[in-house]
Amino acid sequence: MDELNFDINTLKISDIGEKKLVSFITEKIGFENFSNEFNGFKEIWDDAAVLDLGDFYLTFTSDILIEKYHFPSWLTYCSYGFKAVSVNMSDLAAMGSKPVGIIISLSLPGNLSIDSFDQLLDGIVHACNYYNVPLIGGDTNEGNEIIISPTVIGKNKKNEILYKYGFKKGDLLAITGPIGFSALAFQFYETKKTDLTNALITEFAFDESKIFEDILKKIELPFGKIEEGQFLSKFSSVSAATDISDGLASELGEMINENRKFNQTIEVNKNVFNKSKSNKNEFNKNKSNKNSFDPNYLKNGLITIGDYDDIYNFHPKNFGFRVYENRIPFIKEIKRLSKILNKNYLNVLFNFGEDFELVFTVDKNNIDEFKKKYESKFPPCYVIGEVTDSDLIELELMDGSTKILNPKGYEHFKD
Numbered sequence: 001m002d003e004l005n006f007d008i009n010t011l012k013i014s015d016i017g018e019k020k021l022v023s024f025i026t027e028k029i030g031f032e033n034f035s036n037e038f039n040g041f042k043e044i045w046d047d048a049a050v051l052d053l054g055d056f057y058l059t060f061t062s063d064i065l066i067e068k069y070h071f072p073s074w075l076t077y078c079s080y081g082f083k084a085v086s087v088n089m090s091d092l093a094a095m096g097s098k099p100v101g102i103i104i105s106l107s108l109p110g111n112l113s114i115d116s117f118d119q120l121l122d123g124i125v126h127a128c129n130y131y132n133v134p135l136i137g138g139d140t141n142e143g144n145e146i147i148i149s150p151t152v153i154g155k156n157k158k159n160e161i162l163y164k165y166g167f168k169k170g171d172l173l174a175i176t177g178p179i180g181f182s183a184l185a186f187q188f189y190e191t192k193k194t195d196l197t198n199a200l201i202t203e204f205a206f207d208e209s210k211i212f213e214d215i216l217k218k219i220e221l222p223f224g225k226i227e228e229g230q231f232l233s234k235f236s237s238v239s240a241a242t243d244i245s246d247g248l249a250s251e252l253g254e255m256i257n258e259n260r261k262f263n264q265t266i267e268v269n270k271n272v273f274n275k276s277k278s279n280k281n282e283f284n285k286n287k288s289n290k291n292s293f294d295p296n297y298l299k300n301g302l303i304t305i306g307d308y309d310d311i312y313n314f315h316p317k318n319f320g321f322r323v324y325e326n327r328i329p330f331i332k333e334i335k336r337l338s339k340i341l342n343k344n345y346l347n348v349l350f351n352f353g354e355d356f357e358l359v360f361t362v363d364k365n366n367i368d369e370f371k372k373k374y375e376s377k378f379p380p381c382y383v384i385g386e387v388t389d390s391d392l393i394e395l396e397l398m399d400g401s402t403k404i405l406n407p408k409g410y411e412h413f414k415d
């Protein structure tokens, strides 16, 4: 794992951002080095954590939504509720899980009208009905703004689950649908500070267009691709998947990182053991009993993360993606609007986030059969690129040149 080079005494959370902050949490509890088979958990570092229950897996994930950061003022309360459930379902979809239950905790300001709350609840109930998942509990507290914090539980057959890793060089990269709807609406609305509907009609003559309806629908009623995820997980030729709620570039970066780790070879550095026999015994004792892993083990200095790196030599294998601009499915208006607003449309498209499509990898030898079966059930999916060993996300532009994409997405505390 990357070194966390910051002085915790002087820096504020906003100086480091969401990604480093999460690394800070996971380093402290030793997630990275002891991630697998921990208390029955097969995986704790993916779109959802995976608990091995013998005959099947249960998956768990939670995504919190905060009024100020997730619900623009042009959304209805009903849409708040629906979106909060869908955002969480999107992470289950990425694993190919079938939803089994949802727990929702709420923070609500005392001056929220009962009518507004009723609408918010309607949104939650509609979404639960749509995903056919029972609301099994939660908590309700007073707070300064609306915060909806769902936790969802899913279920997978053991041979039907997808992780962010598992792909090989040459696999094709595909996406379940067009991206950029949310970025388009935000860009427009946030800049013009005007009513989205009117603006789109007057300035873009979108009123007769199906696209216009699609944009509003996608934002007001985003759907997690649960059916699609389950379908993908049944295909052995589909090697990995994730959802792209943080933006396509950032999620591709995560897939590369996870796949590097998954494919790394680990070699024991014998010199370290020769130096300290007692350290070796303590280490083995704890390593052989991961189920009772004691977080104090790291804290008490028996072994620090630095020591761990001394004991093992990690040899990660490089992976990358090559993506083709002319294959990315998006609504063409995003280009026009970005130009008017003087923004780089590729940044808008790749780095904004809040798209709820799935991105996945497929063995190229099976792509025709896969696409045929997939598209007999769902709207078309799009092959947008392939897996390389470059350690980069390369975007081949329409003019044939190549641009290296920064794996940056929406980042709380920074954006």
Ligand SMILES: Nc1ncnc2c1ncn2[C@@H]1O[C@H](COP(=O)(O)OP(=O)(O)OP(=O)(O)O)[C@@H](O)[C@H]1O
Pocket (backbone or CB within 6 Å): 022, 025, 044, 045, 046, 047, 062, 063, 091, 245, 246
């Ligand atoms: N407060 C926390 N405590 C423990 N683990 C955390 C915490 N915050 C995040 N994580 C874990 O860190 C990992 C990365 O979190 P992140 O929210 O970026 O993932 P994600 O849910 O796939 O992304 P998104 O929120 O866009 O869907 C996840 O495995 C998540 O469970």
Ligand SMILES: Cc1ncc(C[n+]2csc(CCOP(=O)(O)O)c2C)c(N)n1
Pocket (backbone or CB within 6 Å): 063, 064, 067, 068, 069, 070, 071, 072, 073, 186, 245, 246, 352, 353, 354, 410
């Ligand atoms: C009021 C308001 N301001 C900005 C945005 C944009 N936004 C918020 S979170 C996010 C990405 C995923 O976040 P997370 O990591 O929380 O899943 C994006 C693109 C919004 N939806 N509402």
Ligand SMILES: [Mg+2]
Pocket (backbone or CB within 6 Å): 047, 090, 091, 094, 242, 243, 245
């Ligand atoms: Mg996710």
